[in-house]
Amino acid sequence: MSDTRTEKYFGQALKRKEDPRFITGTGNYTDDMVLHGMVHAAMVRSPYAHAKITGINTDSVKDMPGVIRVLTGQDVADAGLGSIPVGWLLPELKTPAHPAIALTEANHVGDIVAVVIAETRAQAEDAAAALEVDYEALPAVSTSHAAIADGAPLVHDDVPGNVAFRWEIGDEAATNEAFSGAARKVSVKLRNHRLVANPIEPRSSLAQFTPAGGDYLLYTTSQNPHIHRLIIAAFVMSIPEHKLRVISPDVGGGFGTKIFQYQEEVIVLLAARLIGRPVKWTARRSEAFVSDAQGRDHDTEAELAVSDDGMILGFRVNTLANLGAYQTLFAPAVPTYLYGTLLNGVYKMPAIHAKVTGVMTNTVPVDAYRGAGRPEATYLIERIVDMAAHELNMDPAELRRKNFIGPDEFPYQTPVALVYDSGDYEPALDQAMQMMNYAALREEQARMKGGKKILGVGLISFLEACGLAPSALVGMLGAQAGQWESSLVRVHPTGKVELYTGSHSHGQGHETAFPQIAADELQIPIEDIELIHGDTGRMPYGWGTYGSRSAAVGGSALKMALQKITAKMKKIAAHLLEASEDDIEHEGGTFRIKGAPDKSKSFFDIALMAHLAHNYPADLEPGLEATAFYDPKNFVYPFGTHIAVVEIDTDTGHVKLRDYGSVDDCGPLINPLIAEGQVHGGVAQGMGQALLEEAAYDEDGNLLAGTYMEYAMPRADDLPFIQHGHTVTPSPHNPLGVKGIGEAGTIASTAAVANAVMDALWHEAGIAHLDMPYTAEKVWRALKDARASQPQAADD
Numbered sequence: 001m002s003d004t005r006t007e008k009y010f011g012q013a014l015k016r017k018e019d020p021r022f023i024t025g026t027g028n029y030t031d032d033m034v035l036h037g038m039v040h041a042a043m044v045r046s047p048y049a050h051a052k053i054t055g056i057n058t059d060s061v062k063d064m065p066g067v068i069r070v071l072t073g074q075d076v077a078d079a080g081l082g083s084i085p086v087g088w089l090l091p092e093l094k095t096p097a098h099p100a101i102a103l104t105e106a107n108h109v110g111d112i113v114a115v116v117i118a119e120t121r122a123q124a125e126d127a128a129a130a131l132e133v134d135y136e137a138l139p140a141v142s143t144s145h146a147a148i149a150d151g152a153p154l155v156h157d158d159v160p161g162n163v164a165f166r167w168e169i170g171d172e173a174a175t176n177e178a179f180s181g182a183a184r185k186v187s188v189k190l191r192n193h194r195l196v197a198n199p200i201e202p203r204s205s206l207a208q209f210t211p212a213g214g215d216y217l218l219y220t221t222s223q224n225p226h227i228h229r230l231i232i233a234a235f236v237m238s239i240p241e242h243k244l245r246v247i248s249p250d251v252g253g254g255f256g257t258k259i260f261q262y263q264e265e266v267i268v269l270l271a272a273r274l275i276g277r278p279v280k281w282t283a284r285r286s287e288a289f290v291s292d293a294q295g296r297d298h299d300t301e302a303e304l305a306v307s308d309d310g311m312i313l314g315f316r317v318n319t320l321a322n323l324g325a326y327q328t329l330f331a332p333a334v335p336t337y338l339y340g341t342l343l344n345g346v347y348k349m350p351a352i353h354a355k356v357t358g359v360m361t362n363t364v365p366v367d368a369y370r371g372a373g374r375p376e377a378t379y380l381i382e383r384i385v386d387m388a389a390h391e392l393n394m395d396p397a398e399l400r401r402k403n404f405i406g407p408d409e410f411p412y413q414t415p416v417a418l419v420y421d422s423g424d425y426e427p428a429l430d431q432a433m434q435m436m437n438y439a440a441l442r443e444e445q446a447r448m449k450g451g452k453k454i455l456g457v458g459l460i461s462f463l464e465a466c467g468l469a470p471s472a473l474v475g476m477l478g479a480q481a482g483q484w485e486s487s488l489v490r491v492h493p494t495g496k497v498e499l500y501t502g503s504h505s506h507g508q509g510h511e512t513a514f515p516q517i518a519a520d521e522l523q524i525p526i527e528d529i530e531l532i533h534g535d536t537g538r539m540p541y542g543w544g545t546y547g548s549r550s551a552a553v554g555g556s557a558l559k560m561a562l563q564k565i566t567a568k569m570k571k572i573a574a575h576l577l578e579a580s581e582d583d584i585e586h587e588g589g590t591f592r593i594k595g596a597p598d599k600s601k602s603f604f605d606i607a608l609m610a611h612l613a614h615n616y617p618a619d620l621e622p623g624l625e626a627t628a629f630y631d632p633k634n635f636v637y638p639f640g641t642h643i644a645v646v647e648i649d650t651d652t653g654h655v656k657l658r659d660y661g662s663v664d665d666c667g668p669l670i671n672p673l674i675a676e677g678q679v680h681g682g683v684a685q686g687m688g689q690a691l692l693e694e695a696a697y698d699e700d701g702n703l704l705a706g707t708y709m710e711y712a713m714p715r716a717d718d719l720p721f722i723q724h725g726h727t728v729t730p731s732p733h734n735p736l737g738v739k740g741i742g743e744a745g746t747i748a749s750t751a752a753v754a755n756a757v758m759d760a761l762w763h764e765a766g767i768a769h770l771d772m773p774y775t776a777e778k779v780w781r782a783l784k785d786a787r788a789s790q791p792q793a794a795d796d
Helices: 019-023 073-078 121-130 172-180 225-236 263-275 285-291 374-392 396-403 425-436 438-448 471-476 510-522 550-577 603-612 672-691 744-765 776-789
Strands: 039-045 051-057 067-072 112-118 132-137 163-170 184-195 204-210 215-220 244-247 279-282 295-306 312-324 352-360 453-463 485-491 497-501 529-532 584-587 590-593 596-602 625-630 639-649 655-665 722-726
Touching (some): 039 121, 039 263, 051 112, 067 073, 073 263, 163 172, 172 295, 172 312, 172 352, 184 374, 184 672, 204 263, 215 225, 215 263, 225 244, 225 263, 263 279, 374 396, 374 744, 396 453, 425 453, 425 639, 425 655, 425 722, 438 453, 438 744, 497 550, 510 529, 550 584, 550 590, 550 596, 590 603, 655 672, 655 744, 672 722, 672 744
Parallel strands (some): 215 244, 655 722
Antiparallel strands (some): 039 112, 051 132, 067 112, 163 352, 204 215, 204 279, 485 625, 584 590, 590 596, 639 655
């Protein structure tokens, strides 16, 4: 029998229920799965960024130990498989074919040209390395500027000029007018460089086919199993959707890179059908570098118009977005609707105009990476606002404060489509400045100027849009998916409860946070509640986890389903107690008659009777479960202020992140411990971009940072203790009032750390801007060149 309780779970910093299995090594990941008769696949990947495939000698490996079959692009064509589709369409978007296995042409290093199936993984990989493939190398382009240059080689013949789309937003005439009357114009050319997501668990897929019923089973590392099922069944393999079950068990991080439909998932399904045995593939880390969707890669020219007293008047942006070799699931949306619509930031900007050109290159495809468009927008806005503060000789905090949208101005219509629902930005700024002792930092910076170590203070105020919504609107804008979410609540006769959600957890803490919501609504112990997710065969349809949507959208659907449960339990209680339903109150897990506490029924009593139906309302169905679907009315808009403090060694250029503080507003906190953990991880990723990480390519399309020997990931000793603070401004349009927090740390920290580095270099040597990452060599050279160009002081 369930005990009752009155203490609230919502808002408690509970340790995550899921962590014991992870820290004891008993998590259940895709690569842990073993099916009877299972064999292994190894991908043969192009060593060229661009090449014709002139021949594949499958006989070269057929006699190698364990080899069962070699699949080529011709097998894919013969099976009638469709191209991997794009999930967001823009007007006149160019979408070149993206086959599961390249048939005639490889378009980036790592493009799959053949697959070897063998008894063991080692045998498959040995044979894949030995397979003879003949190529004719073709000219390649690896950067946006190279791709759109006159006479540049085409990545795809059906994408003229390598331009996949041209998109713009805002009022160009109004923006031009704002600039014509501006006292000051601050401009910058900056690069938001490319990144590799590097989740701790590489991608993995295991497929099984049952000929008797024509049923497929796919275990895979997915952030949204239903989307994978829909795309594979309806668009690639042309099979009934109910014939494919997709299970995404424990997933070791995603950061966006496990949202998308990849070639390998289709390949193992086809292979399982063709050879009649389960087929598994798990990426090596070296494969992940050349096959996982990468992030960012913007080249931008921007200009900010300001008055002499620091009021922002207008903002002009022109961005080249490198999409890589193929259009993937969200690729067209990231540099457009997830970037251009966020260029207003937290400021009153009377006029904005932005142009974005999507460019195809012979590089790994680019798609959503933690933050997906919002970090790019935040970095651009906050970098140029800092530059404006330097230009005006104003403190960066005061320039921001002067331009904040006021709390009485919401809902606030921006010039770039979005309507902000709520916000109060100044308290977050004040709290962050107080927490970090901002005034003392500025005094310390002045004292350290000219010394061996110099100090930089990076302050940014940011906003993001998350909890993608509503379905009708995003459909009009090109989304090929809904943005609602589902939840099913099932109460068993014993009073134990299962929650089913279409959201998926891969580090966000759903198994703790969602039961916290349920425990409060049902007023039963959290130990009696279990969350189930990640299996299209068990849970109701849902759109998965990305864009910080789980709590705001999935949690709201859960709340609505729970309310249906308690409403039904009140009806049953009223019948059992021979009272009016209006006279029943629910408190401490007990349903009782108001004013007569001795006349009551426990949660267990009602749950049992709902299933027995021995003494039951005649007009009520037996059983106790409810499903709800929530389609949000608007995005939610978390915001905050982050402050980074760096020390730079002027002799070596080494940058040390000394201190970091974040004040975030994501509405009411379901679990503060989980929220802080999300911010902490996000800060590490954003700092990694600012100081360490870069997916650099040479001009021929070769990835120069394809292992951890060249790609520098942040480590524990790169990070200081992170101070956290929160303000609470509830969202007015979802039943929990919550906003997202999963991406906030990354959205904010890249800009905060970048501004800290540039703040130090500006105050020390007048350097206005450098592109990330701020490696020791880059910073040292910039200081050396700046000092060399300064006039020498005359001798006394």
